[in-house]
Amino acid sequence: MPQLILLNKPYGVICQFSDHPTHPTLKSCVDVPGVYPAGRLDTDSEGLLLLTGEGALQHRIADPRWKLPKTYWVQVEGVPDDAALARLAEGVDLGDFVTRPAAVRRIAPPALWPRHPPVRFRKTVPDSWIELVISEGKNRQVRRMTAKVGYPTLRLVRVAIGPWRLDGLEPGQWRALDVDLADLPRVGQAEQPRRKAGPALPRSAGSGARARFRKPR
Known part of the structure; x- marks a missing residue:
């Protein structure tokens, strides 16, 4: 059965395992050989990143048609x-493309880990939080979307991809799951955000999944 790694990628970590001259890489968090990101997350973004060494699973996750x-x-x-x-x-x-319909709502400030370095605030301008669910993932899309409507992004945390969720992982921590491809959502299926629940770190990906947990190195 294919194995999937759920990593909480810290801010400033670049999504590659090869050495980088200015940024820490994924090998500072994940010590498993032969795995690669299924999709990407910007260096200045945080949160859930999926990794696997199984080509079919990587394709199923990263291919936008799913x-x-x-x-x-x-x-x-x-x-x-x-x-x-x-x-x-x-x-x-956004000029080069029009984003697909999304689910969006205001949320209270979530109880997240501190970011290093911290977000720079403007004393004269308030800030707020929204939850945004999209079914695509073009380069810096969320940041471009919020800037386009007049509200630049200060901090960006991905908390879920399909059925997989952070489930309380701290930055640099990861969990391994055994995944059955037949159980994955079919084309066009999407989870909608909970409208009444307050912002709390998402819960586990699914009952019956066998998980192995690792702390950051």
Whole structure:
């Protein structure tokens, strides 16, 4: 059965295992040989990154035609009004492409780990948090979306990809699961964000999954 690693990628870690001249890489967190990211996460973004050594599983996760929903908690500069949230939900014209419809809602500030370095704030401008669920993942898409509607992203944390969730992993920690490809969502299926629940770290990916847990090195 294919194995999948769920990693909470820290801020500033670049999504590669080969050495980089200015950034720590994934090998500072994951000591498992022969695994590679299934998809990517920007260096200045944090949260869930999936890794596997199984080609079929990597393709199933990374291929955009499967439309696995990706859930982000986004700290933005300012407080988005209803019109801005509607634009994010309906799709934003970013010039080179128009984003697909998304699910978006305001959330209370989540209880997250401290970021290093911390976010720089402007004393005269408030900040707030939204939850954004998209089914695509183009380069810096979430940051471009919030900036386009007038609310630049200050901090970006991915908390779920399809059925897999952080489940309380601290930065640099990872968990390994055995995954059955037949159990994965089919094309076009998507999880919608909970509308009434407060922001808490997502719970485990699925009952019956055998997990192995590792702390950061």
